[in-house]
Amino acid sequence: MTRDDWGIALEAYLDEELTTKEAEAFADAVAADPAKGAELQARLAQRARWRRALGAPGDRDNPEVPRLSGRISGRTSGRFPDRISGRMPNARNLHQLWMPVALAACLALAFGVPRLLRNDDGAVGPRSTITRDGQVAAVRYGESPGRTVRLESGSIELPAGLSR
Amino acid sequence: MQTVDPRSQDDSWTRLVDRHGAGVLRYLRSVVGDEDAARDLVQETFLKLRGRADEPGPGLVYTAARSCAIDHLRRQGARRRHEVACEPAVAASRPARQSDRPDTALEEKMLRGALLEALAALTEDQRTVFHLSEIEGLPYARIAEVLGVPTGTIASRKHHAVLKLRDHLRRLGHDA
Numbered sequence: 001m002t003r004d005d006w007g008i009a010l011e012a013y014l015d016e017e018l019t020t021k022e023a024e025a026f027a028d029a030v031a032a033d034p035a036k037g038a039e040l041q042a043r044l045a046q047r048a049r050w051r052r053a054l055g056a057p058g059d060r061d062n063p064e065v066p067r068l069s070g071r072i073s074g075r076t077s078g079r080f081p082d083r084i085s086g087r088m089p090n091a092r093n094l095h096q097l098w099m100p101v102a103l104a105a106c107l108a109l110a111f112g113v114p115r116l117l118r119n120d121d122g123a124v125g126p127r128s129t130i131t132r133d134g135q136v137a138a139v140r141y142g143e144s145p146g147r148t149v150r151l152e153s154g155s156i157e158l159p160a161g162l163s164r
Numbered sequence: 165m166q167t168v169d170p171r172s173q174d175d176s177w178t179r180l181v182d183r184h185g186a187g188v189l190r191y192l193r194s195v196v197g198d199e200d201a202a203r204d205l206v207q208e209t210f211l212k213l214r215g216r217a218d219e220p221g222p223g224l225v226y227t228a229a230r231s232c233a234i235d236h237l238r239r240q241g242a243r244r245r246h247e248v249a250c251e252p253a254v255a256a257s258r259p260a261r262q263s264d265r266p267d268t269a270l271e272e273k274m275l276r277g278a279l280l281e282a283l284a285a286l287t288e289d290q291r292t293v294f295h296l297s298e299i300e301g302l303p304y305a306r307i308a309e310v311l312g313v314p315t316g317t318i319a320s321r322k323h324h325a326v327l328k329l330r331d332h333l334r335r336l337g338h339d340a
Contacts, residue, residue, distance in 0.1 A: 004320075004323070007323045007326075007327070008319045008320050008323045009319075010323075011297075011319050011322045011323045011326065012304075012319045015297055015303075015304065015319075015322075017303070017304050017319060046330075047298060049275065050275075050279060050298060050299070051298070051299055052272055053272050053275040053276040053279055054190060054193075054194060054276060054279055054280075054295075054299050055186075055190045055299065
């Protein structure tokens with residue numbers, strides 16, 4: 001038996017993949033050779049260490065199990081729409097959530113406020129009138145109501161700041 | 165025509181996740197070498213399996229997991245192998261399981277990091293055979309089903325994977 005054959009048989013024996021006859025033959029070979037016996041024990045101990053290090057079935061202390069299955073189940077039921085990886089939104093990348101909201105708010109202000117201030121005739125700004133004998137004569141944009149001035153040309157009352 | 169009760173299908177799928185979720189996570193962690201990627205791939209794996217009329221066995225579950233892992237590794241490209249080899253510091257920083265003696269916990273943590281680095285040096289097939297056999301305890305026939313190879317090749321692949329891991333750990337100064 002080559003070294004490789006022995007190693008392959010050792011793995012199959014530990015994994016319980018040998019037939020009954022093959023397993024008995026292997027056990028006999030181990031019993032007859034102390035070096036083989038030591039190698040078998042060393043491999044068993046190594047397997048136990050590796051299983052502890054990488055996690056193994058039946059580890060009841062493993063907190064991953066209930067948390068993981070709960071998250072995956074929640075993911076498909078819509079309770080947890082986010083991914084279960086560590087790449088979840090946190091304080092450092094929260095701007096990725098709020099940026100679209102802030103942008104939408106700015107756009108709403110930029111386009112919405114002028115619409116609210118627009119008058120019936122399409123002009124934007126506070127309505128201002130020039131009255132003649134109490135009648136609405138004209139509407140001017142940008143005028144601010146102020147004190148009345150009397151012009152030389154007539155008795156038209158104009159808001160302050162208007163020049164002709 | 166046979167109808168499937170959606171509620172019983174959900175129950176069956178939840179049982180599948182409960183039964184194989186942790187094992188699939190461990191497997192994917194070994195194969196892709198990245199904790200966060202492994203968790204995402206676990207989701208992908210079980211979402212792939214959702215909706216089946218029959219509950220899949222472990223062979224099919226790990227076949228789906230392997231498929232997701234291979235797709236991930238392809239997306240990452242060959243560069244990923246080198247990145248994975250540099251991740252033992254991250255892997256080693258994962259919290260150690262509880263242990264009565266702090267030095268034992270530290271040793272386990274260091275061994276875990278070294279093992280993950282050593283696993284990165286194996287081929288994907290070797291990693292799959294090693295992990296499914298050594299850690300998850302799957303029979304060779306199931307593993308052969310996952311890889312699509314004859315059962316007789318599994319023991320040989322495992323033996324060579326163990327030798328490579330042992331050599332790599334010794335080079336890292338671990339008593340393998």
